[in-house]
Each structure stands twice: as C-alpha cells, then as structure tokens.
Amino acid sequence: MSKILVVGVNTRPVVNSFKKLGFEVYSVSYYNPIDCHSDKSEYLINDMSHGNFYNNYSEDELLNLANNYEDMVDNYIICSGIFESTNSKIPKWDTIGNSPKKINEISNKYNITKNLQKLGYNTPITKKINNKYQLEKFINEFEEVILKPLFGCGGIGVIYINNKMLNIEFDLLNRLDIKYPILVQEYINSESYSISYINSNYLAFNKQIISRSDFGNMYVGNITPYSPELISKGFETQINQFSELIETLDLTGMNGFDFMVKNGEPYIIDINPRILGTYETLEMSCNYNLAKVLLGSECPKMEEIYYKRVLFANKDIVFKKDIFKKYGINIEDYIRDLPMEGAFISKNEPICTLIYPELNKDLISDEFIKRCI
Incomplete structure (x- = not known):
C-alpha cells in the first residue's frame, strides 16, 4: 500500500480523498479538524484554544514535523502555506504535483509578474517599492493601490490603500508598519475569479467570494463552477489562453490562476501552484474523487454548482x-x-x-x- 504525506495549513480535503482510495495517509498541518481522517496526524494548533493564526503559524515547525516522515512515505502532496516565502527551506521531495522548488519559484510575486508580462499576459501595473516616499508617489499617481509582500500565494498580507486615506491620516504608512521592499500594484475594480487545472486538464472557472475591509480583501470562499458568459459573451475564449501557461511554466499537478477583469479582459493577479481552495467544491461538483485525477485519471465535467x-x-x-x-x-x-x-x-x-x-x-x-x- 502506498503511503502519502499531505502537508499544509489545512490538509483535510486531500487526506480524505486519498483515504477513500485505500492509501495510508499521514497529515502534517496547522489545523486539526476532527473530520480529517488521516492514519496519523501532527499539527500546530492547540485543539482547545485556537489562538491567532498569524501569531502561531510557523512554516519551519511544519517542515520539521514533515521531515520526520522522510523514510516512511512514498509521495508528498503540498497544500497552502509552505514553500511560499523568501526564507523557505526547500527539501527534495517526491511530490504528486509541483516540487517545493517550483512552488517557491512561482511564489515570487514580483518575478512571476514580470515573467507574465514578457509572455504577453495582462497583469496589473506593478512596481517594487523600497521606501515610504516611493510608495506615496505611486499612490498619488494611481489613487488606489494594492500592497503585497514580494513572496506568497493568495491574499495573505495584501493591503488596500487610496490617496484619500493618506490625506485623512497623515501617519498611516508608518502606522501600518510596512516591511520594505514591497510590491505595489494598481487597483482593479473587479470581482475576483479563478481557473482550476490538474496537470493540463481544465477543471472549472470559479468565482471567488471576497470579504472586503478598510485595508484589504480576504478570500472567504468560492462558487464552483461559475459561467464565464456571466462576465461577457465570448469571455471563455479569452481565458482558454491560460492553459498554455501550464506548459510554459512547467507546472504539474493542481494549479490555479486568480484574475480580475479590466476593460473586458482578464488580468492575472496570482498563480497558485499547489492544492487549491476550490478542491472540495470541484470534487463535489463533478461527483468524482479528485485524488484519481491527481494520479492521472480524466476528470468528469462539472455539473452541480x-x-x-x-x-x-x-x-x-x-x-x-x-x-x-x-x-x-x-x-x-x-x-x-x-x-x-x-x-x-x-x-x-x-x-x-x-x-x-x-x-x-x-x-x-x-x-x-x-x-x-
């Protein structure tokens, strides 16, 4: 029987999929939900007092726990929250999907944005900012901007600022305790969408559910599948081009592209080169175990929303x-x-x-x- 180790902030959906196929599945994660049915699990959270995620999460601790399984497992599967920072340690794991090195490479937001621009894809206007004065200049030029860490996937550390906020609160940039250098992008006034793939197989177009606050947006869910035609007629043709990026960037396993819409065209915001937050809604929509698809089976068409x-x-x-x-x-x-x-x-x-x-x-x-x- 093959042995799998699933590693990430929350491993439950993937663990349960592989268990249903008869694998021996281990889990190393931050959260420890009681409906995660791994054969063995190690985790960082205190079961009875959850505390603050940002204060308690440690990628290094997660990796140290995972290293204990090096001689026990045949393959690794990587979920979110690991190998996504500039200081990530990069082991040589035999993964189902992208390697730790590839995930770390794609998680460099500045480099991947510049690469996408060279390849001819739309992205927001983006600049690396080294100090407060450069940031103030960019904000005044574009009026509304998004601040992001140079590394990472998803919305962690993303901040929204506009020039009105600066005028109201003179010391705002100091109070936010921004760590330079940082990535700054033009703000695109759009709903958030994503496309999910396994290997080169297109799975679904999704609408992301975003909670908006004064200083930023946070992913809180998704709708799967979502019709591209609800954006505009023929929009599906435009997003088909993203499939070429799978081969161009040498991506394997599960991958996702987050994007917004400007002037009727998709603008890539993020690439997520690991197990996606849409995993479970995809699985339920097609009524098929996605572990089989990760292992090479074809995925049935998405049906129910x-x-x-x-x-x-x-x-x-x-x-x-x-x-x-x-x-x-x-x-x-x-x-x-x-x-x-x-x-x-x-x-x-x-x-x-x-x-x-x-x-x-x-x-x-x-x-x-x-x-x-």
Whole structure:
C-alpha cells in the first residue's frame, strides 16, 4: 500500500480523498479538524484554544514535523502555506504535483509578474517599492493601490490603500508598519475569479467570494463552477489562453490562476501552484474523487454548482456543533473543518467551512453569514 504525506495549513480535503482510495495517509498541518481522517496526524494548533493564526503559524515547525516522515512515505502532496516565502527551506521531495522548488519559484510575486508580462499576459501595473516616499508617489499617481509582500500565494498580507486615506491620516504608512521592499500594484475594480487545472486538464472557472475591509480583501470562499458568459459573451475564449501557461511554466499537478477583469479582459493577479481552495467544491461538483485525477485519471465535467464559505468568529466563542441552530436553520450536513467540541476560538479566527449546493444558497444567505461572522 502506498503511503502519502499531505502537508499544509489545512490538509483535510486531500487526506480524505486519498483515504477513500485505500492509501495510508499521514497529515502534517496547522489545523486539526476532527473530520480529517488521516492514519496519523501532527499539527500546530492547540485543539482547545485556537489562538491567532498569524501569531502561531510557523512554516519551519511544519517542515520539521514533515521531515520526520522522510523514510516512511512514498509521495508528498503540498497544500497552502509552505514553500511560499523568501526564507523557505526547500527539501527534495517526491511530490504528486509541483516540487517545493517550483512552488517557491512561482511564489515570487514580483518575478512571476514580470515573467507574465514578457509572455504577453495582462497583469496589473506593478512596481517594487523600497521606501515610504516611493510608495506615496505611486499612490498619488494611481489613487488606489494594492500592497503585497514580494513572496506568497493568495491574499495573505495584501493591503488596500487610496490617496484619500493618506490625506485623512497623515501617519498611516508608518502606522501600518510596512516591511520594505514591497510590491505595489494598481487597483482593479473587479470581482475576483479563478481557473482550476490538474496537470493540463481544465477543471472549472470559479468565482471567488471576497470579504472586503478598510485595508484589504480576504478570500472567504468560492462558487464552483461559475459561467464565464456571466462576465461577457465570448469571455471563455479569452481565458482558454491560460492553459498554455501550464506548459510554459512547467507546472504539474493542481494549479490555479486568480484574475480580475479590466476593460473586458482578464488580468492575472496570482498563480497558485499547489492544492487549491476550490478542491472540495470541484470534487463535489463533478461527483468524482479528485485524488484519481491527481494520479492521472480524466476528470468528469462539472455539473452541480457548489458554494464554499469559511465562517469566522465575530467575537470570542466556545464551539459547539449546534452553534448555528440558534439562527433557526439546520446545516450540519454542510459543515466541514469541525473544531473540537468546546474549543475556544478567538474573534476573527475561522470557525469552520460550509460547503453546500446552489439549491440551498437561500437557506445559507449573506444575511446569515453576517450574523455568524
């Protein structure tokens, strides 16, 4: 029996897929949901007191735990949160999907943006900024900007600033404690979308659900699949070009392209060269185990539309599985990433994930989400 180690911030969806195929599956992660069915798991979180993710997460600790399995497993699968920083240690793992070296290479936001521009793809106007004065000049020129760390995937560390904010609060840039050099991009006023692939196989077009705050946006879920024709007629033809990037960038396994729309054209915002946040909605939409696709099988067509919503605590709470019944709805069948019963979860930390079919989108409304988070 083949042995697999899944490594990342949250490994549950992939662990459970490979377990269903009969693999012996180990997990090294930050979170430890009780519905993750690995044969053995090691994790960083305190089961009964979750604390703050940004204060407690350590890529080095995760990697140290993973190294204990080096002589035990046949393959590794990499989820988010590892090999995505400038100081990442890069082991030589036999991976199903992109290697740690490739993930780290693609996670260099500045280099990959410049590479995409050379290849003729649309990206936001981007500049590497070395000090506050350069940043102020860029903000005044473009009026609205996005700040990003030079390394990383997804929305961690992303900040929105406009020149009105600078005029209202003179010392804002000092108060934000920005670490230079930093990447700054023009702000594109658009919904957020993504495309998911396994190897060179197109899986689905997705709409990302983004929570917007004063200083930035945070991914809190997605809709899979989402019709490109809802953006504009013929838009699907434009995004088909992204499949060429899989070969050009020598990507394998699961990959995703995040983008926005400007003047009717897609602008690439991020490339995610590892297991995606859309993994589970893709799997449920096509009613097929994606572990098989990662191992080489063809993926069936996406059929039913599924929603994913990550719920965050709007105050400190003690988790109980029936916590949502006070809102008058029963959603137990849709809850994933379950914490331990009685776990203390701090304000603004994730409680759990909801994954549900479109036919129940009115049951789990935006108003319900707002009351929970």
